[in-house]
Amino acid sequence: MTSARAPWMATATRVLPARISSRLSLLIGLTILSMLLLLGWMYHQRYASQRSQALQSEVEVAQGVATTFAAYIRDIHRQSITLGSAVLALSHHEGAADRLLASTVSHYEGISNISWTSPSGHVLASSEPNAIRGYFGDRPYFHEVAGGRDWAISALLPQGRITGRPVFVVATGIRDKRGQLLGLMIFGIEPTRLGDVLLTQRRAEGRSYSLFDGNGVLVYRNPEVDLTWELRTGWHDADPVMVRALQGQPATGEIVSIITNEHHLAARVPISELGWIAGASRPVETALAPIRHALTMDIMLTSLFTAISLGLAAFIGRSIAVPLRRLQEDVQAFAKGDLSHRADVSGPEEVIRVADGFNRMAGEIHTFQETLDARVRQRTSELETSNRELESFSHTVAHDLRSPLRAMDGFSRYLLRHYAERLDDRGKDYLNRIQAAAQRMGRLIDDLLGMVRISRTTIRMQMLDLSAIAADIVAELRRSDPQRQVSVEIEPGMKAPGDKELLRLALSHLLENAFKFTKNRGDPRIRVGVTRIKEQTAYFVQDNGMGFDMAYADKLFLPFHRLQQDDTIPGTGIGLAMVQRIIARHGGRVWTEGEVGKGATFWFTLGETT
Numbered sequence: 308m309t310s311a312r313a314p315w316m317a318t319a320t321r322v323l324p325a326r327i328s329s330r331l332s333l334l335i336g337l338t339i340l341s342m343l344l345l346l347g348w349m350y351h352q353r354y355a356s357q358r359s360q361a362l363q364s365e366v367e368v369a370q371g372v373a374t375t376f377a378a379y380i381r382d383i384h385r386q387s388i389t390l391g392s393a394v395l396a397l398s399h400h401e402g403a404a405d406r407l408l409a410s411t412v413s414h415y416e417g418i419s420n421i422s423w424t425s426p427s428g429h430v431l432a433s434s435e436p437n438a439i440r441g442y443f444g445d446r447p448y449f450h451e452v453a454g455g456r457d458w459a460i461s462a463l464l465p466q467g468r469i470t471g472r473p474v475f476v477v478a479t480g481i482r483d484k485r486g487q488l489l490g491l492m493i494f495g496i497e498p499t500r501l502g503d504v505l506l507t508q509r510r511a512e513g514r515s516y517s518l519f520d521g522n523g524v525l526v527y528r529n530p531e532v533d534l535t536w537e538l539r540t541g542w543h544d545a546d547p548v549m550v551r552a553l554q555g556q557p558a559t560g561e562i563v564s565i566i567t568n569e570h571h572l573a574a575r576v577p578i579s580e581l582g583w584i585a586g587a588s589r590p591v592e593t594a595l596a597p598i599r600h601a602l603t604m605d606i607m608l609t610s611l612f613t614a615i616s617l618g619l620a621a622f623i624g625r626s627i628a629v630p631l632r633r634l635q636e637d638v639q640a641f642a643k644g645d646l647s648h649r650a651d652v653s654g655p656e657e658v659i660r661v662a663d664g665f666n667r668m669a670g671e672i673h674t675f676q677e678t679l680d681a682r683v684r685q686r687t688s689e690l691e692t693s694n695r696e697l698e699s700f701s702h703t704v705a706h707d708l709r710s711p712l713r714a715m716d717g718f719s720r721y722l723l724r725h726y727a728e729r730l731d732d733r734g735k736d737y738l739n740r741i742q743a744a745a746q747r748m749g750r751l752i753d754d755l756l757g758m759v760r761i762s763r764t765t766i767r768m769q770m771l772d773l774s775a776i777a778a779d780i781v782a783e784l785r786r787s788d789p790q791r792q793v794s795v796e797i798e799p800g801m802k803a804p805g806d807k808e809l810l811r812l813a814l815s816h817l818l819e820n821a822f823k824f825t826k827n828r829g830d831p832r833i834r835v836g837v838t839r840i841k842e843q844t845a846y847f848v849q850d851n852g853m854g855f856d857m858a859y860a861d862k863l864f865l866p867f868h869r870l871q872q873d874d875t876i877p878g879t880g881i882g883l884a885m886v887q888r889i890i891a892r893h894g895g896r897v898w899t900e901g902e903v904g905k906g907a908t909f910w911f912t913l914g915e916t917t
Contacts, residue, residue: 335613335616335619338616339609339612339613339616342609343609346605346609350601350605353601354595357594357595357597358572358594358595361572361589361594361595362559362560362572362574365514365559365572365573365574365587365588365589366557366559366574366576366587368514368516368574368587369516369557369574369575369576369585369586369587370557370576370585372516372518372576372585372586372587373576373577373578373585376501376518376578376581376583376585377578377580377581379417380460380477380581383418383477383479383494384457384458384477384479386411386415387458387477387479387481387492387494388479388481388492390407390408390411390421390492391423391479391481391489391490391492392481393407394407394408394423394432394490394492395481395489395490398431404423404431404432405432405433405434405436405439408421408422408423408432408433408434409434411434412434416500417496417497417500417501418494418495418496418500419467419469419470419474419495419496419497419500420433420434420435420438420467420469420470420494420495421433421434421492421493421494421495422434422435422438422441422443422469422492422493422495423490423491423492423493424443424444424449424490424491424493425490426453426488426489426490426491427444428442428443428444428445428446428449428453428491429441429442429444430442430443431490433469435469435470437469438468438469441468441469443468443491443493446461446476446478447461448460448461448476448478449478449491451478452478452479452480452488452491453480453488453491456480457479457480458477458478458479458480459477459478460475460476460477460478460581460582460583461475461476461477461478462475462520462521462522462524463475463498463520463522463524463526463539464476465536467495467497469495470495470497472497473497473498473536473539474495474496474497474498475495475496475498475520475526476493476494476495476496477493477494477496478491478492478493478494479491479492479494498518498526498527499527499531501518501526501527502527502529502531513589513590513593513594514587514588514589515528515529515530515564515571515587515588515589516528516529516585516586516587517529517585517586517587517588518583518584518585518586519542519549519575519583519584519585519586520582520583521553521581521582521583522543523542523543523546523549523550523553523584524539524540524542524543525538525539525540525542526539526583528566532566538565538566541565542565545562545563545565546562546573546575547560547562548560548562548573548574548575548586549573549575549584549586551575552575552576552577552584552586553577553584555577555579556577557574557575557576557577558574558575559572559573559574559575560572560573561573561591562588564588567590569590569591569592570590570591570592571588571589571590571591572588572589572590572591572594572595573586573587573588574586574587574588627658630658631658637649637662637665638665641669647673648669649666649669712748712752715741715742716742719738719739719741719742720742722738723735723738723739723742764806764808764809766805766806766809766892766893767806767807768804768805768806769804769805769806769807770802770803770804771802771803771804771805771807771810772801772802773801773802773803773810773814773837773846774797774798774799774800774801774835776807776810776811776814777797777801777814777818777835778797780811780814780815780818781795781797781818781833784818784819784822788822791822791826791831792831793822793825793831793832793833794830794831794832794833795832795833795834795835796832796833796834796835796836797834797835797836798834798835798836798837801835801836801837801846803844803846803913804913805893805913806892806893809889809892809893810889810893812885812889813885813886813889813890813911814835814848816882816883816885816886817848817886817909818833818835818848819882820850820882820883820909821833821848821849821850821852823852824850824852824853824854824907825850825851825852825853825906826852827852827853828851828852830851831850831851831852832850832851833848833849833850834847834848834849834850835847835848835849836849840910840912843912844912844913845910845911845912846910846911846912846913847908847909847910847911848908848909849906849907849908849909850906850907850908851905851906852906852907853903853904853906854901854902854903854904854905854906854907855901855902855903855907856901856903857900857901857902860898860899860900860901863883863899864883864884864886864887864897865884886909886911890911890912890913893913893914894913894914895911895912895913895914896911896912897909897910897911897912898910898911
């Protein structure tokens with residue numbers, strides 16, 4: 308008793324590998340894949356957490372740099388007020404202010420030069436002698452202070468007027484009690500001197516500190532490198548994290564250093580009171596080294612486990628597959644015709660049961676085969692006898708039946724020719740009818756033999772030009788009745804594979820019908836073409852002739868059924884049956900559509916031949 312397998316089991320059988328060892332390997336592989344997915348998810352979570360912690364660490368370092376630099380600038384502002392009051396007090400002592408400013412520079416970290424200017428911007432005193440009588444009134448920071456601000460910090464300038472090197476300026480306005488501007492104290496600071504100011508804690512391995520002005524220009528970086536002006540200004544385009552921080556909020560992310568070309572985890576923090584940006588970053592490799600080391604160890608252990616598991620699967624699979632392979636070879640030997648061959652009963656218990664079952668089945672098949680061979684020999688003998696009888700019948704139809712028909716037709720013709728004067732009109736009509744019936748019976752015999760030949764003819768396939776064949780048939784029809792004027796449209800380029808003689812015969816019958824049934828039309832039109840119906844190529848012969856009632860469409864392709872019961876239209880009723888048989892032998896089908904008085908269309912398709 309057999310039981311139907313569940314649909315899911317049939318689907319699984321189609322999807323799973325055929326070999327048992329492959330299925331075991333697949334099972335282990337899926338288990339390992341699940342483990343890898345779990346490890347991957349855990350690694351992703353640990354990676355995200357480690358990355359978040361690393362970025363937060365960089366934010367804290369950047370905030371420390373920002374706090375340190377902001378305090379340094381505020382201290383300069385306070386010192387500027389004190390120093391400005393002292394310079395005003397020494398203004399009547401020639402050179403005293405210059406010496407005071409020079410002494411301050413030597414004791415103040417990061418300061419390159421200090422200058423005192425008049426409210427108009429002319430340098431009145433400076434730590435650098437060559438700066439005396441210089442002019443700073445055209446600088447933007449000067450205008451900010453002169454416009455009412457207490458102090459201002461400039462962007463990084465590519466070249467200071469005093470030192471000729473990149474510098475930024477902190478300018479403080481000195482005013483009297485009424486707010487009247489008395490002068491400006493201008494501190495020039497070179498970025499290269501900021502190291503001792505900003506590095507208040509030990510720098511971790513690979514970490515870099517950076518400082519950007521309000522335009523995103525790199526002012527300072529530690530570890531220090533030789534920074535060209537192009538490198539300083541180009542940092543803006545290479546550091547999207549810094550660009551986001553310029554909007555006023557701390558930003559973190561991954562950047563590619565244009566100095567080392569390494570990927571860094573970076574944090575950028577705005578220094579709100581200055582409009583500058585403080586930054587810190589570490590190489591990704593350094594920041595995430597612990598998690599990557601852990602991943603490497605996990606991969607190594609998983610690979611070892613995978614290798615051991617696959618080896619075990621191969622061993623178990625072989626212990627099952629070898630007996631099954633022997634059983635397969637036994638089955639193949641039996642299938643090739645050695646019905647006496649039996650399977651080797653060995654291996655696992657399940658394989659032994661299958662082999663026993665196969666041997667029992669093979670014995671039954673052997674017995675049945677011997678019985679079947681006897682039946683086939685008997686049926687073959689009967690078929691050969693039937694074919695000989697059919698050939699004998701065809702011979703009889705072709706020769707024995709034609710002889711009396713020829714006699715009837717000949718004697719009728721003889722009587723009409725030699726005894727016409729002895730016959731009245733009724734006798735002559737009877738003889739004409741006998742002669743017409745004999746001739747019609749002859750045509751029926753020819754058509755019946757034609758149908759037999761169609762069924763027995765060997766198909767000779769070749770690529771045919773149906774347009775050319777149809778045109779040749781139409782030309783013959785026109786020559787047979789040159790007085791008729793029929794409009795025939797044949798679509799060019801119709802190609803199809805088939806037997807040339809048979810398809811020509813089918814088209815001849817269809818076109819002859821079209822010519823016959825448009826005989827009484829004043830404007831007879833026939834069209835031969837091709838189209839696509841339900842993704843299949845369909846050829847057609849269409850006319851505007853007498854048409855037919857679609858209620859009888861299913862009988863048109865039966866032998867001896869005619870489209871019209873009009874004796875004035877010649878035909879035996881075999882033509883469409885022959886068309887249907889030819890198309891069927893080409894693996895196609897034929898059908899028709901029509902309407903009384905409006906014409907008919909005969910469609911046919913071509914498929915594989917039989």
